[in-house]
Amino acid sequence: MQLLAISGALRKGSTNTGLLRALKEMAPEGVTIDIATLHGIPLYDGDEEEAHGKPEAVKALDARIAKADGLIFACPEYNFSVPGVLKNATDWLSRRSTSFKWKRTGIVGAGAGFFHGTGRSQYHFRQNLQALQCIVMPRPEIFVNHNEEKFDKDGNLTDPTTRKFLGEWLTAFIEWVEKKP
Numbered sequence: 038m039q040l041l042a043i044s045g046a047l048r049k050g051s052t053n054t055g056l057l058r059a060l061k062e063m064a065p066e067g068v069t070i071d072i073a074t075l076h077g078i079p080l081y082d083g084d085e086e087e088a089h090g091k092p093e094a095v096k097a098l099d100a101r102i103a104k105a106d107g108l109i110f111a112c113p114e115y116n117f118s119v120p121g122v123l124k125n126a127t128d129w130l131s132r133r134s135t136s137f138k139w140k141r142t143g144i145v146g147a148g149a150g151f152f153h154g155t156g157r158s159q160y161h162f163r164q165n166l167q168a169l170q171c172i173v174m175p176r177p178e179i180f181v182n183h184n185e186e187k188f189d190k191d192g193n194l195t196d197p198t199t200r201k202f203l204g205e206w207l208t209a210f211i212e213w214v215e216k217k218p
Contacts, residue, residue: 041105045123052147052184053111055192103136107214114158137169147181154180
């Protein structure tokens with residue numbers, strides 16, 4: 038099984054990208070998780086698209102999405118919602134493409150805060166993915182809170198309890214992609 042994990046953060050020490058690295062480390066035999074970032078994707082501009090088509094960075098990511106058996110998004114939360122860079126990428130990727138259609142998709146996220154981690158942004162992002170015709174795994178959910186306590190300065194997951202829950206999420210996601218309920 039080939040999974041593509043896409044980070045909605047650009048920061049080098051992102052805890053959301055760190056979640057994806059942790060998932061990659063946990064992947065069982067027979068499951069490969071490749072990590073993609075959104076670096077190099079310009080702001081969506083319909084005039085630019087009409088004049089030049091999709092940028093190469095968008096085409097390359099679109100091709101990777103099409104080949105994947107499932108997608109995992111790490112969705113940060115900025116100002117109670119989806120980061121602009123992630124929404125912008127899905128705007129570009131949705132143009133003249135069906136790579137998201139019926140693709141099994143999971144969302145994880147890590148953020149500061151006591152209760153909900155990235156819960157608000159994940160729910161907003163689910164709406165966006167619905168428009169793209171992704172099939173998003175309803176449960177379990179991963180909302181890592183207090184990321185400042187659970188990751189090191191480089192964005193690597195250090196908390197064993199979070200790692201345990203993340204591993205359980207990955208097991209459920211792999212089963213969900215395989216069985217396509």
